[in-house]
Amino acid sequence: MRSLVLIGHGSHLNSESASAVYRYAELLREKGTFDEVIEGYWKEEPSLRQVLRTVSFTDVTVIPMFISEGYFTETVIPRELGLGHQGPVPKDGIARVIGGRTVRYTLPYGVHPAMSDVILDRAREACPDLDGKDTALVIIGHGTTRNANSSRVVYENADRIRAMGIFSEVSALFLDEDPRLSTWPDVTTSPRVVMVPFFASEGWHTLETIPDDLGLTGPVSELEGRVVYYAKPTGTHPKVADVISNLAEEARGASPRGGELDGGHEAAWQAFEAKASLGLRMGEILITPHDGLFEVRHALDEGRDFLKTYVTPEGLRDVVREDERGEQRPIRTLRSLPRGWRGVFDRANLRRAVHFLYPAVVEESFACSSHALHWTPWATTARRQTGIYAKVASAKPDLVASVSKEVCGSCLRTRLWAGEKLPKTFFDGVPGALPCAEACTLLVAEVREAMSSKGKAAGHH
Numbered sequence: 212m213r214s215l216v217l218i219g220h221g222s223h224l225n226s227e228s229a230s231a232v233y234r235y236a237e238l239l240r241e242k243g244t245f246d247e248v249i250e251g252y253w254k255e256e257p258s259l260r261q262v263l264r265t266v267s268f269t270d271v272t273v274i275p276m277f278i279s280e281g282y283f284t285e286t287v288i289p290r291e292l293g294l295g296h297q298g299p300v301p302k303d304g305i306a307r308v309i310g311g312r313t314v315r316y317t318l319p320y321g322v323h324p325a326m327s328d329v330i331l332d333r334a335r336e337a338c339p340d341l342d343g344k345d346t347a348l349v350i351i352g353h354g355t356t357r358n359a360n361s362s363r364v365v366y367e368n369a370d371r372i373r374a375m376g377i378f379s380e381v382s383a384l385f386l387d388e389d390p391r392l393s394t395w396p397d398v399t400t401s402p403r404v405v406m407v408p409f410f411a412s413e414g415w416h417t418l419e420t421i422p423d424d425l426g427l428t429g430p431v432s433e434l435e436g437r438v439v440y441y442a443k444p445t446g447t448h449p450k451v452a453d454v455i456s457n458l459a460e461e462a463r464g465a466s467p468r469g470g471e472l473d474g475g476h477e478a479a480w481q482a483f484e485a486k487a488s489l490g491l492r493m494g495e496i497l498i499t500p501h502d503g504l505f506e507v508r509h510a511l512d513e514g515r516d517f518l519k520t521y522v523t524p525e526g527l528r529d530v531v532r533e534d535e536r537g538e539q540r541p542i543r544t545l546r547s548l549p550r551g552w553r554g555v556f557d558r559a560n561l562r563r564a565v566h567f568l569y570p571a572v573v574e575e576s577f578a579c580s581s582h583a584l585h586w587t588p589w590a591t592t593a594r595r596q597t598g599i600y601a602k603v604a605s606a607k608p609d610l611v612a613s614v615s616k617e618v619c620g621s622c623l624r625t626r627l628w629a630g631e632k633l634p635k636t637f638f639d640g641v642p643g644a645l646p647c648a649e650a651c652t653l654l655v656a657e658v659r660e661a662m663s664s665k666g667k668a669a670g671h672h
């Protein structure tokens with residue numbers, strides 16, 4: 212039995228970033244290669260720190276859903292997952308035993324050689340009567356002078372496709388580094404030019420920056436006396452799901468190194484199901500058993516009729532990602548669960564629905580009730596931060612306390628990491644008692660923000 216974990220960046224502010232990861236998770240669930248497919252995020256829940264606690268099986272493959280190697284795939288994700296590795300990831304990935312699970316961490320999907328086929332597919336979609344003799348291919352990368360990896364993957368694809376001899380010319384051009392996209396009329400000579408953006412998702416760059424810079428008039432434009440075909444981004448192609456499966460299969464070769472053991476995932480869910488079959492309140496939700504099924508709703512909607520009914524965990528997931536004002540809920544235990552819905556699930560789907568509603572809360576609360584939850588003090592979390600967040604390590608305790616009072620004040624969880632005690636959890640009949648074992652990324656980001664604005668304010672005086 213194998214678990215697949217897809218890691219996305221996510222965002223504290225909008226749910227778009229997570230959507231691409233959800234879509235691939237769904238495609239891979241349908242393919243059925245893995246017994247379970249879970250998503251984890253840097254800026255949303257389940258967080259990178261929690262996600263390994265939420266997997267059911269001991270054979271776990273973790274794939275970063277990024278288009279190229281870089282800071283997140285080499286530094287942030289390995290650090291937060293506790294892989295004991297920093298820096299470039301070898302071709303066949305990294306394998307570790309963590310908490311009794313064999314965890315295989317792969318390269319990001321974007322660097323897999325099969326992405327060249329995805330680029331070709333995108334080119335053929337944009338220009339169905341593609342004729343190699345008179346057609347140039349331009350692969351558009353983002354590029355950044357800060358990290359050579361970002362452009363390397365684009366050059367590698369250009370080399371691979373050039374060697375296939377399908378196009379008269381193949382070029383790699385970039386938005387943020389040389390050679391720039393604007394040089395396309397000089398670097399290509401063919402009368403027809405197919406442009407394929409090597410981007411993870413459809414967004415600001417693919418929909419606005421690139422078309423505006425090029426002066427495109429539609430999917431097919433006449434520019435500089437040539438016909439330019441503009442393709443959809445590579446990252447949204449359904450074939451990416453196959454690329455991910457291939458990556459996961461290849462990662463099986465990597466053999467693990469030892470590490471500490473723990474357990475309890477299955478025990479936590481069985482204890483949860485035993486409680487749920489008697490009726491259970493957990494956080495803001497109410498679970499009621501009905502003829503072998505379970506009904507889940509907001510506890511304040513108890514007894515209300517005419518609630519919108521969801522029968523798939525995914526349907527419910529999309530509802531609880533935003534509050535009633537349409538704002539993103541990066542931390543799912545914020546007291547802003549929208550009302551007006553109900554979910555009806557069998558036992559297996561109940562697990563998934565609760566995982567989407569409150570990621571990692573069952574596992575962590577069960578561990579807390581059994582006095583087995585390890586918590587991490589603020590100083591450790593702060594010291595672990597890198598990049599723009601590294602400075603939170605020097606935040607004054609009173610600043611952390613005041614920011615935390617504000618942020619955590621609207622969260623259901625009790626801050627064990629700040630010395631608060633939680634003798635009972637919802638498992639012991641206290642619905643709102645959910646543990647917080649470690650400061651979340653929202654709090655880290657807010658502390659950083661507070662330090663920056665304080666610094667700015669001080670600079671004014």
Ligand code: SF4
Pocket residue numbers: 542544618619622623624625626647649650651652653654
């Ligand atoms: S740090 Fe605060 S806001 Fe974040 S999960 Fe914990 S209690 Fe909630």
